[in-house]
């Protein structure tokens with residue numbers, strides 16, 4: 049059945065809560081309201097207030113309490129109302145959750161999922177537009193995912209809930225209602241840590257994830273149609289751990305790699321990808337690895353500013369042409 | 375510490391009448407300004423999140439009126455009125471909301487995040503509660519430098535659940551800092567009712583745990599707000615340490631423009647709408663012998679003109695230039711300028 053990205057997440061929550069009574073949902077306005085974006089709609093009716101908990105505005109509590117329950121066998125799915133507010137829970141994520149197993153001699157696990165609606169392009173300005181993934185992609189013990197399609201959104205959320213590690217799950221707000229796809233009704237998961245080739249090509253590879261995947265696919269079509277450039281598009285899907293083999297395969301295949309992300313350039317995952325390629329596929333390269341990302345500034349509000357700092361289809365096309373001509 | 379002079383509600387006839395009318399103008403201006411903002415939001419002339427403070431105007435008016443130049447305020451996301459009462463030009467405020475170059479943040483951020491330090495207004499981030507430690511820091515400066523000023527931290531009862539709020543109040547209590555904590559308890563944090571946020575009836579009781587006093591006050595009654603604030607600000611200014619006021623109130627509209635607020639009980643809404651701060655204050659004006667019909671007529675016209683001028687100014691203001699998105703990240707300094715020059719020189723050499 050064709051469903052939206054938002055509906056896919058909602059279905060995954062319903063199905064996992066039905067499958068495992070230890071799964072519960074906690075966050076601000078998640079129960080009666082069904083969440084600020086309606087992602088948790090219907091859960092209260094289906095599972096009751098003991099498993100669908102409206103919390104006070106207290107992100108550190110949401111994650112910290114999630115860790116406590118998870119250590120004792122529960123599987124909480126914790127919502128940040130906006131991904132930006134994950135900063136308020138930073139300590140509980142990077143210190144308490146990420147190190148739990150390590151400092152308990154491998155005998156404790158922390159099966160929490162932190163859902164964080166992220167991303168710009170919705171006039172959210174400085175504090176409702178951020179892509180905070182890179183704050184977490186350097187923290188061992190965490191997994192960080194950013195699905196871009198309804199199928200992956202559903203399958204990866206299910207996999208994340210069943211995973212015994214803390215998973216930070218970024219869902220791009222712009223995709224909620226704008227992307228639809230046929231998603232099978234039966235139970236399925238999408239493994240974490242595995243990238244996927246979305247479009248096959250021979251001349252150049254785009255490596256991307258999340259919100260910019262759809263722009264990259266559009267750009268690839270334009271470059272093919274207008275310039276005859278055959279572009280491969282690799283969707284990372286998981287940012288920690290990275291699928292290094294898939295990244296290296298893309299680099300070896302075409303010799304020219306453009307990394308695109310909506311997170312900021314400096315310190316973004318693109319730098320890590322360029323380094324992996326530089327270290328392990330240097331001899332295959334026909335050009336330096338290029339990065340197109342949000343400019344190194346804050347998520348400016350005024351439309352001309354936001355337009356200027358964010359990647360978009362036209363900018364990706366231009367970067368593809370540029371790299372192709374190298 | 376010496377007793378300091380405080381502006382109090384003027385006792386004498388002429389000055390009092392003027393003050394009463396000024397309060398009326400403010401409370402009406404805030405209501406009307408926000409109504410216009412909603413309208414502009416529906417027309418897509420204002421983008422992004424807009425949070426109406428309708429129903430809560432008496433709090434911002436009554437708390438700001440007794441404050442002075444040099445006092446420091448951290449408004450919450452519904453406190454557009456703070457900007458108006460503190461004298462920020464309405465046109466610049468409107469330009470701020472429209473993301474224009476002439477706005478307080480020059481297009482960088484939306485709604486109330488652009489502060490106006492020349493009027494003592496800190497532009498809060500969206501991270502609820504995080505402005506309280508900042509406010510306490512301002513109060514710390516006042517104490518260190520013996521400044522006769524007060525810092526005022528506005529926050530919702532929802533924000534009060536965050537750890538930052540506890541940290542701020544505790545420190546303010548320990549150091550007896552000149553800070554007034556103003557809780558606008560409107561019974562809901564987005565869709566979450568008060569019972570799911572705290573297990574006590576009055577948030578004000580928390581003050582005891584930090585070593586200062588907490589007060590509960592009717593937030594829709596402008597005179598009650600004003601009188602209590604005046605008394606406490608006076609005490610704080612004279613070295614009495616922090617105080618907390620919890621104003622009981624209600625928001626008339628949804629959480630944001632997108633929220634129909636169907637989670638609220640209609641009876642409750644009607645009860646609170648019957649405690650609308652504007653007619654309540656009009657009743658006072660009448661009792662004081664003002665010719666209400668005439669006052670209304672004059673204020674209507676003044677409010678209408680002010681808002682129209684603000685909208686015109688904002689609409690005719692340009693958007694910022696795209697590259698400005700990269701400006702204002704760092705303070706200009708001799709060091710960064712020198713670094714720029716070196717980079718330019720390197721670039722020139724190739």
Ligand SMILES: Cc1ncc(C[n+]2csc(CCOP(=O)(O)OP(=O)(O)O)c2C)c(N)n1
Nearest residue numbers: 129133500501502530531532533562563564
């Ligand atoms: C740290 C943080 N978490 C969540 C939000 C999202 N949010 C914005 S306003 C709001 C409700 C605020 O309630 P309250 O503090 O009582 O103020 P009110 O909106 O009722 O005036 C929420 C949950 C936020 N802005 N910051």
